[in-house]
Amino acid sequence: MKKTKQLFAGLILMAFGLGTAQADYTLNLMKGVTKVSNDLYDLHMLILWICVFIGIGVFGTMFYSIYHHRKSKGHKAEQFHENTTVEIIWTIIPTLILIGMAIPATKAMMELDDVQDSEMSIKVTGHQWKWEYEYLDNGIHFFSSLDEASNKVRQVGSGLDPRSVPNYLLNVDKPLVIPTKKKIRFVFTAKDVIHSWWVPDLGWKKDTIPGFINESWTSVDEPGTYRGQCTELCGKDHGFMPIVVIAMNEPEYNVWVEQQKAAVIAEAGSANKQWSNEELIAKGKAVYETSCASCHMPDGAGLPGTFPALKASPVVTGDINAQVKLVLNGKGMMPAFEKMLSAVDLAAVITYTRNGLGNSVGDSIQPSAIQALQSATPGAGKNE
Amino acid sequence: MSAVVAEHDDHHDHHDHGPAKGLLRWVITTNHKDIGTLYLVFALAMFFVGGAMAMVIRAELFEPGMQFVNPQFFNSMTTMHALVMVFGAVMPAFVGLANWMIPMMIGAPDMALPRMNNMSFWLLVAGVLLLASTLFMEGGAPAGGWTLYPPLILQTGKALPFAVFAVHLLGISSIMGAINIVATIFNMRAPGMTLMKMPMFVWTWLITGFLLISIMPVFAGSVTMLLTDKFFHTSFFDAAGGGDPVLYQHIFWFFGHPEVYVMILPTFGVASTIIPVFARKPLFGYSSMVYATASIAFLSFIVWAHHMFTVGMPIAGELYFMYATMLIAIPTGVKVFNWTATMWKGSMTFETPMLFSIAFVVLFTMGGFTGLMMSVAPVDFQYHDTYFIVAHFHYTLVPASVFILMAAGYFWLPKWTGHMYDEKIGKLHFWLSVISVNVLFFPQHFLGLAGMPRRIPDYAVQFADWNMISSIGGFIFGASQLLFLYIVIKTIKGGTGEKVTDEVWEEASKHSLEWTLPSPPPYHSFTTPPTVIPTEHI
Numbered sequence: 001m002k003k004t005k006q007l008f009a010g011l012i013l014m015a016f017g018l019g020t021a022q023a024d025y026t027l028n029l030m031k032g033v034t035k036v037s038n039d040l041y042d043l044h045m046l047i048l049w050i051c052v053f054i055g056i057g058v059f060g061t062m063f064y065s066i067y068h069h070r071k072s073k074g075h076k077a078e079q080f081h082e083n084t085t086v087e088i089i090w091t092i093i094p095t096l097i098l099i100g101m102a103i104p105a106t107k108a109m110m111e112l113d114d115v116q117d118s119e120m121s122i123k124v125t126g127h128q129w130k131w132e133y134e135y136l137d138n139g140i141h142f143f144s145s146l147d148e149a150s151n152k153v154r155q156v157g158s159g160l161d162p163r164s165v166p167n168y169l170l171n172v173d174k175p176l177v178i179p180t181k182k183k184i185r186f187v188f189t190a191k192d193v194i195h196s197w198w199v200p201d202l203g204w205k206k207d208t209i210p211g212f213i214n215e216s217w218t219s220v221d222e223p224g225t226y227r228g229q230c231t232e233l234c235g236k237d238h239g240f241m242p243i244v245v246i247a248m249n250e251p252e253y254n255v256w257v258e259q260q261k262a263a264v265i266a267e268a269g270s271a272n273k274q275w276s277n278e279e280l281i282a283k284g285k286a287v288y289e290t291s292c293a294s295c296h297m298p299d300g301a302g303l304p305g306t307f308p309a310l311k312a313s314p315v316v317t318g319d320i321n322a323q324v325k326l327v328l329n330g331k332g333m334m335p336a337f338e339k340m341l342s343a344v345d346l347a348a349v350i351t352y353t354r355n356g357l358g359n360s361v362g363d364s365i366q367p368s369a370i371q372a373l374q375s376a377t378p379g380a381g382k383n384e
Numbered sequence: 385m386s387a388v389v390a391e392h393d394d395h396h397d398h399h400d401h402g403p404a405k406g407l408l409r410w411v412i413t414t415n416h417k418d419i420g421t422l423y424l425v426f427a428l429a430m431f432f433v434g435g436a437m438a439m440v441i442r443a444e445l446f447e448p449g450m451q452f453v454n455p456q457f458f459n460s461m462t463t464m465h466a467l468v469m470v471f472g473a474v475m476p477a478f479v480g481l482a483n484w485m486i487p488m489m490i491g492a493p494d495m496a497l498p499r500m501n502n503m504s505f506w507l508l509v510a511g512v513l514l515l516a517s518t519l520f521m522e523g524g525a526p527a528g529g530w531t532l533y534p535p536l537i538l539q540t541g542k543a544l545p546f547a548v549f550a551v552h553l554l555g556i557s558s559i560m561g562a563i564n565i566v567a568t569i570f571n572m573r574a575p576g577m578t579l580m581k582m583p584m585f586v587w588t589w590l591i592t593g594f595l596l597i598s599i600m601p602v603f604a605g606s607v608t609m610l611l612t613d614k615f616f617h618t619s620f621f622d623a624a625g626g627g628d629p630v631l632y633q634h635i636f637w638f639f640g641h642p643e644v645y646v647m648i649l650p651t652f653g654v655a656s657t658i659i660p661v662f663a664r665k666p667l668f669g670y671s672s673m674v675y676a677t678a679s680i681a682f683l684s685f686i687v688w689a690h691h692m693f694t695v696g697m698p699i700a701g702e703l704y705f706m707y708a709t710m711l712i713a714i715p716t717g718v719k720v721f722n723w724t725a726t727m728w729k730g731s732m733t734f735e736t737p738m739l740f741s742i743a744f745v746v747l748f749t750m751g752g753f754t755g756l757m758m759s760v761a762p763v764d765f766q767y768h769d770t771y772f773i774v775a776h777f778h779y780t781l782v783p784a785s786v787f788i789l790m791a792a793g794y795f796w797l798p799k800w801t802g803h804m805y806d807e808k809i810g811k812l813h814f815w816l817s818v819i820s821v822n823v824l825f826f827p828q829h830f831l832g833l834a835g836m837p838r839r840i841p842d843y844a845v846q847f848a849d850w851n852m853i854s855s856i857g858g859f860i861f862g863a864s865q866l867l868f869l870y871i872v873i874k875t876i877k878g879g880t881g882e883k884v885t886d887e888v889w890e891e892a893s894k895h896s897l898e899w900t901l902p903s904p905p906p907y908h909s910f911t912t913p914p915t916v917i918p919t920e921h922i
Contacts, residue, residue: 065728200835209696
């Protein structure tokens with residue numbers, strides 16, 4: 001069946017003379033890798049076939065009539081125009097079909113809704129335009145944004161070939177890692193606007209809404225990498241905040257958890273060392289490209305009317321402490337980066353903006369100074 | 385002295401029997417045909433404006449990678465394309481048809497409230513121009529989708545208040561148009577034209593009128609709350625102030641779902657008018673068609689949250705909205721079965737209006753099938769906000785509403801102008817449109833199922849082939865519509881030169897009153913009420 005469909009689709013593609021007809025495309029909903037996603041696939045196929053059969057019946061009748069009951073064939077019009085029995089029949093039969101559909105649909109809905117007895121919880125927060133993951137059981141916490149290779153290619157007029165990037169627009173810098181065969185509860189919220197978290201292989205999507213918490217759950221049987229995207233329009237880079245979930249067997253997952261914990265300690269260590277200006281600027285350039293350039297633009301020119309320019313900006317060329325406060329706490333559409341970036345990244349990117357992008361203030365800030373501010377009471381730097 | 389009196393008489397005659405001279409005629413007119421023409425011309429112009437925006441979208445999506453526009457402008461395009469098509473093209477086109485046809489179909493001289501009629505048209509123009517002006521403002525046109533969801537829409541630059549006021553103007557215009565239509569239908573029917581003898585088009589517009597009067601204030605309210613949230617420190621939709629962003633979605637879709645029926649019910653009405661004429665048979669099940677339309681309109685008010693299955697409603701809410709939505713399939717099915725039964729054992733001919741109407745029945749039904757699939761809440765967790773829904777609503781809007789508007793154009797242009805359109809080019813227009821519209825939208829089902837979200841300016845490479853095919857379909861469809869423009873202009877200027885009869889179509893006068901008037905009809909349709917009411921459609 002699948003072969004036939006692909007052959008058919010291939011023929012259509014070839015009819016259009018497309019050289020890429022052999023690309024990896026699909027026509028139907030994916031079955032996914034959870035019990036729920038498989039149930040939903042079956043439900044989808046059931047309703048699809050019901051529609052196909054009704055379609056064949058109705059369109060078949062119509063085209064029979066169009067072919068045979070035409071004036072050019074000399075068919076004389078009959079004048080019947082009302083029949084209550086027929087009307088009742090074609091009201092009752094669809095009603096019965098709908099009841100037949102509603103029963104499995106209700107069951108699937110109940111199954112999806114049941115987040116009880118979960119073995120671990122992950123909090124997902126949507127940001128413009130990245131995802132934040134927080135493992136509520138062991139404290140692992142990180143941000144996940146579009147990978148660098150895709151990000152370079154997707155710039156307007158980059159001239160680079162998307163086909164040269166593996167998993168173009170479906171790859172991230174830090175994927176979400178989950179253990180297999182465990183019931184995982186997700187809680188969803190958002191920082192700025194509404195986003196929606198969708199991995200087709202898991203079988204559902206859920207909106208992340210600022211100020212509110214949504215829940216859902218999954219349990220993946222097979223280890224593997226599963227990709228998805230944000231599905232609620234969330235601003236200009238809505239198309240560029242993918243999701244990657246890696247399901248690992250329990251032992252490997254545990255190794256990963258330990259690595260994450262070790263990395264946090266190492267990170268704290270590097271914040272304590274004294275960094276040179278060159279080191280900070282070099283690192284800051286990379287941070288700028290992944291965390292700042294999408295709004296303030298790669299050359300720091302901003303978007304007039306929406307995002308301010310950094311080049312010759314009074315904030316960036318003014319008092320460094322005021323700039324640090326603004327970056328840590330955010331302002332208007334500018335998110336608070338205090339928790340999004342490490343002390344090293346923050347110090348580096350602030351130093352870079354003051355000494356790159358056409359600015360040359362000449363000063364710098366050390367990661368340790370940022371860390372001191374971060375560990376102080378939250379919001380301590382706010383001007384209130 | 386006598387000269388002055390004579391001049392006065394002249395002027396008086398003028399006022400009663402013909403249009404004002406010159407361009408001012410179109411500004412000050414209170415005549416239902418003139419205003420109908422204004423609406424239709426404006427709608428056609430906006431159809432091309434909205435279409436041009438769609439071409440920008442399809443050009444950017446032709447290949448993976450960002451080639452032409454930046455993502456912010458892309459989002460403005462998807463937003464403005466929808467707003468212009470819904471409020472500038474499809475709705476005004478049906479109001480235009482209502483203005484032209486309802487007085488002629490019910491045996492009236494004009495609409496009940498002619499001055500308000502003029503005002504509602506010019507407010508529409510003002511509203512659409514205000515909306516279009518946001519394209520040139522600092523920060524760009526609204527880019528949060530036509531649904532204007534907060535908090536995202538509150539990030540709009542200078543354009544937000546202009547867009548909100550534009551919506552207010554469009555809303556006032558629609559409400560006035562709807563009141564006028566309802567008042568006309570209730571008060572201006574010829575003696576003997578009982579409600580259950582009215583043509584289906586009149587019935588569907590009566591019901592649509594009530595829908596519009598009920599929902600447009602709700603939309604105006606929701607966008608006003610956006611305005612106060614942005615500028616007056618209220619927190620209707622801001623959790624930090626005790627509000628809820630999802631509240632907006634409930635209010636919006638309480639408007640938005642009936643709104644999509646505002647675009648489809650008159651479509652049903654035109655299809656029910658055209659099919660019997662070319663099948664040479666009465667409409668099958670007239671009264672059940674009326675009841676089905678009323679049921680669909682009622683159901684449209686109680687299913688709104690099926691647009692929001694993934695916002696995290698309690699399960700009771702999910703199940704209720706799923707069941708209620710599934711119910712819509714029943715009256716909609718009845719309509720499709722009735723159209724099929726109308727064709728059955730008829731004596732069909734296939735002039736352009738009939739071709740478009742048959743394509744409407746088939747392709748609208750396909751849109752109905754995908755609608756049924758999405759009504760199933762758990763599976764909608766997969767379909768929601770993907771290209772599957774984009775395919776679904778375009779099937780119910782383009783080869784449905786837009787095709788029926790084309791059908792209506794071909795069907796009534798000879799009556800309006802007294803000239804016949806060129807049947808050969810009409811058929812060419814039909815075949816180009818019906819093939820390209822499927823090349824355009826059918827692959828979008830595959831894209832959605834395969835996992836492509838809607839409203840994205842760039843996509844993963846596995847979606848490349850179908851996007852390219854869809855874009856090719858889009859370009860052909862867009863170009864084909866220029867043929868329609870050509871045909872309309874040519875028909876107004878004299879068409880094929882063949883003089884059309886009053887009936888235009890064989891025995892059409894048995895179906896509806898407009899075919900008993902001359903072609904073109906007199907400036908004031910029925911100055912004396914007709915005595916014979918056609919009943920062939922019942």
